[in-house]
Amino acid sequence: xxxxxxxxxxxxxxxxxxQRFEDGVVAVDNHHCIILFNxxxxxxxGYKAEEVLGRHLNILLPERFHLQHxxxxxxxxxxxxxxxxxxxxxxxxxGCRKGGEEFEANIFIIxxxxxxxxxxxxxxxxxxxxxxxxxxxxxxxxxDPLTGAYNRREFKSLADGExxxxxxxxxxxSIMMLDLDHFKRLNDTYGHAAGDKALQKFTTLCCNAxxxxxxxxxxxxxxxxxxxxxxxxxxxxxIAERLRKLVSQSxxxxxxxxxxxxxxxxxxxxxxxxxxxxxxxxxxxSAVYDAKKAGRNRISVYRND
Numbered sequence: 001x002x003x004x005x006x007x008x009x010x011x012x013x014x015x016x017x018x019q020r021f022e023d024g025v026v027a028v029d030n031h032h033c034i035i036l037f038n039x040x041x042x043x044x045x046g047y048k049a050e051e052v053l054g055r056h057l058n059i060l061l062p063e064r065f066h067l068q069h070x071x072x073x074x075x076x077x078x079x080x081x082x083x084x085x086x087x088x089x090x091x092x093x094x095g096c097r098k099g100g101e102e103f104e105a106n107i108f109i110i111x112x113x114x115x116x117x118x119x120x121x122x123x124x125x126x127x128x129x130x131x132x133x134x135x136x137x138x139x140x141x142x143x144d145p146l147t148g149a150y151n152r153r154e155f156k157s158l159a160d161g162e163x164x165x166x167x168x169x170x171x172x173x174s175i176m177m178l179d180l181d182h183f184k185r186l187n188d189t190y191g192h193a194a195g196d197k198a199l200q201k202f203t204t205l206c207c208n209a210x211x212x213x214x215x216x217x218x219x220x221x222x223x224x225x226x227x228x229x230x231x232x233x234x235x236x237x238x239i240a241e242r243l244r245k246l247v248s249q250s251x252x253x254x255x256x257x258x259x260x261x262x263x264x265x266x267x268x269x270x271x272x273x274x275x276x277x278x279x280x281x282x283x284x285x286s287a288v289y290d291a292k293k294a295g296r297n298r299i300s301v302y303r304n305d
Contacts, residue, residue: 018038024043026122030113105128146196163276177223177284178288205250225281266290268280
């Protein structure tokens with residue numbers, strides 16, 4: 001009798017913990033029908049317990065993940081493990097709220113029996129806000145706050161990684177330095193707010209026109225850089241000319257005024273064995289100087305010796 005009373009007390013304590021747990025706790029039977037849905041799960045998924053009890057677990061998952069989830073559960077059931085954290089970096093897991101909104105989740109799953117009658121319980125944590133914060137921190141660390149282009153540090157990191165790949169596979173790689181023409185005059189004439197708008201518009205034009213494999217960054221001031229993988233000098237000239245024309249044919253609307261902007265572009269191709277961005281970029285910078293000296297709004301190519 002004492003044992004029964006003690007056991008009941010423990011069960012009551014366990015039930016209280018589960019019900020008051022901040023994370024969602026969801027249990028299913030061997031047919032994957034929901035048999036437990038705590039207050040945390042109600043808060044996360046937006047359902048009341050009575051709306052989901054007896055229904056298949058798929059109601060809590062985006063439809064496109066039903067098959068993936070079934071495979072993951074089958075893999076877990078076949079192991080000797082009794083508990084496992086299901087969220088891994090290579091497998092993002094998502095839940096689905098009552099209104100259809102998806103959210104990223106961490107899930108810790110537990111077997112609640114053995115054999116064909118085994119069920120499962122899962123502790124579900126909504127990490128969507130954490131992911132947003134993490135993504136925002138990454139964005140702030142890697143991009144220029146004014147234009148949204150890669151900042152110098154991130155561009156250099158990406159460029160150096162690409163140069164290693166280009167050398168390993170003997171693939172062409174080129175770099176462009178892009179310098180807005182008469183930028184100081186623009187700032188002096190229309191103010192720094194107009195200069196900021198010009199930098200933002202230029203970034204938008206370039207990002208929309210470049211290929212998905214290209215890497216675009218702000219090097220500093222009115223100087224921008226673009227890495228062109230799988231591209232030799234001749235290919236880089238084609239891309240640069242497209243950008244030059246696009247910029248020269250556009251206008252910046254600022255305070256009811258239309259401002260014309262142009263860009264001078266210097267091109268250099270990486271040489272065999274060059275593993276960092278500094279040397280080829282210095283050649284592209286030299287080519288920009290030649291373009292400026294020749295009258296601006298034009299392209300200059302640094303010819304490798």
